[in-house]
Amino acid sequence: MNPRTPAFPSKTPNMGTTIFTVMSALATEKGAVNLGQGFPDFACDPQLLDLVNDAMREGLNQYPPMTGIAPLREAMSAKMQALYGRRYDPVSEITVTAGATQAILTTILAIVHPGDEVIVLEPCYDSYVPNIELAGGVVVRVPLTPGSFRPDFDKIQAAITTKTRAILINSPHNPSGMVWTRDEMLRLQEILDPTNVLLISDEVYEHMVYAPGEHWSAARFEGLAARAFIVSSFGKTYHVTGWKIGTVAAPAPLSAEFRKVHQFNVFTVNTPMQYGLARYMADPRPYLELPAFYQRKRDLFRAGLAQTQFKLLPGEGTYFQCVDISGLSVPEKNLGEAEFCKWLTSEIGVAAIPLSAFYGNGFDQQVVRFCFAKRDETLQLALQRLARL
Ligand code: PMP
Ligand code: GLN
DSSP: OOOOOOOOOOSOTTOOOOHHHHHHHHHHHHTOEEOSSOOOSSOOOHHHHHHHHHHHHTTOOSOOOTTOOHHHHHHHHHHHHHHHSOOOOTTTTEEEESHHHHHHHHHHHHHOOTTOEEEEEESOOTTHHHHHHHTTOEEEEEEOOTTTOOOOHHHHHHHOOTTEEEEEEESSOTTTOOOOOHHHHHHHHHHHTTSOOEEEEEOTTTTOBOTTOOOOOGGGOHHHHTTEEEEEEHHHHTTOGGGOOEEEEOOHHHHHHHHHHHHTTTOOOOHHHHHHHHHHTTOOHHHHSHHHHHHHHHHHHHHHHTTSSOEEOOOOBSSEEEEEOTTOSSGGGGSOHHHHHHHIIIIISEEOEEGGGGSTTOOOOSEEEEEOOSOHHHHHHHHHHHTTO
């Protein structure tokens, strides 16, 4: 016998470890305040924990239906109808997923044939491109307008070909915090109207849009909704990013294709948390109050940063704040965003995420992202450290 691990050609030769994992590990190692990876450092509502606990003790611990438990699909349908004015049939049009990450991967696997083109708007969330590549699709990168991060519709229009299968959009936008306006969604609808292009609308930060802005879900536009997979995440909305539960809402024929892949991907998503969330959703206040909750944190964090040499970029939505580092007096500002973030974590004690991580070519614009989903004390401590720069 010659026991050995066979070598094989990597399917993902250029794929490294996600920047979020890298920066969180460094933050832990250096004891830095972690404003890098996006997650709250405060507890969720104890009532939500009680509801999940109750479900477990009631014995709701076996496989749920493949599409998710009916009460959660019904609660999601009712919420989307109340907020976005469109009825998604909970039986045939809403599927519970293991977070938005799985929702997006499964959607892409379900619709993208080898050689199909998929448009992403850069900077974009770091799972999109590897997902498209894994499906054998061709990634077509269209830049958002530099500086403002607003969609450039001439460029989007020019990127659409007969091979385009889908376009992936994300509003509120990670990493920039930009929120698409109604007019922008209408413009997208107009561009897609004569095409067969499908839309994947990543709306995980839907409840983090700050006044006077509004969330213009693709569900609010008939022409977009008819071709859209709308992705939501309970992790973001209820301060439980580690639970990894989300949904995909899509017209029945699209949901049917999604479910074919979903059933052999994860099959189902954990049962007691689905019951806990479904019961918790009976009260709309937690998500209706979320914008005010995060707006206060955003304002506190921005006010503190305004006292430093970081230049603030707009922050219309999400729990991220981007800053321009070009005005800092330290020489490390010229290291490149990624090295600067490592230095900031190690030497100043605050972790951030380089925007270059959201671009295929590592485009460097001297901008880094902070997450302000943190206790006020955490933000104050970070601000004290950042004020030294
Ligand atoms: N999309 C975006 C834009 C995100 O920021 C995140 C956060 N990780 C996800 C998708 C994935 O969400 P989830 O944790 O529910 O998988
Ligand atoms: N969405 C989170 C962020 O952008 C991180 C999620 C992850 O670690 N993959 O920070």
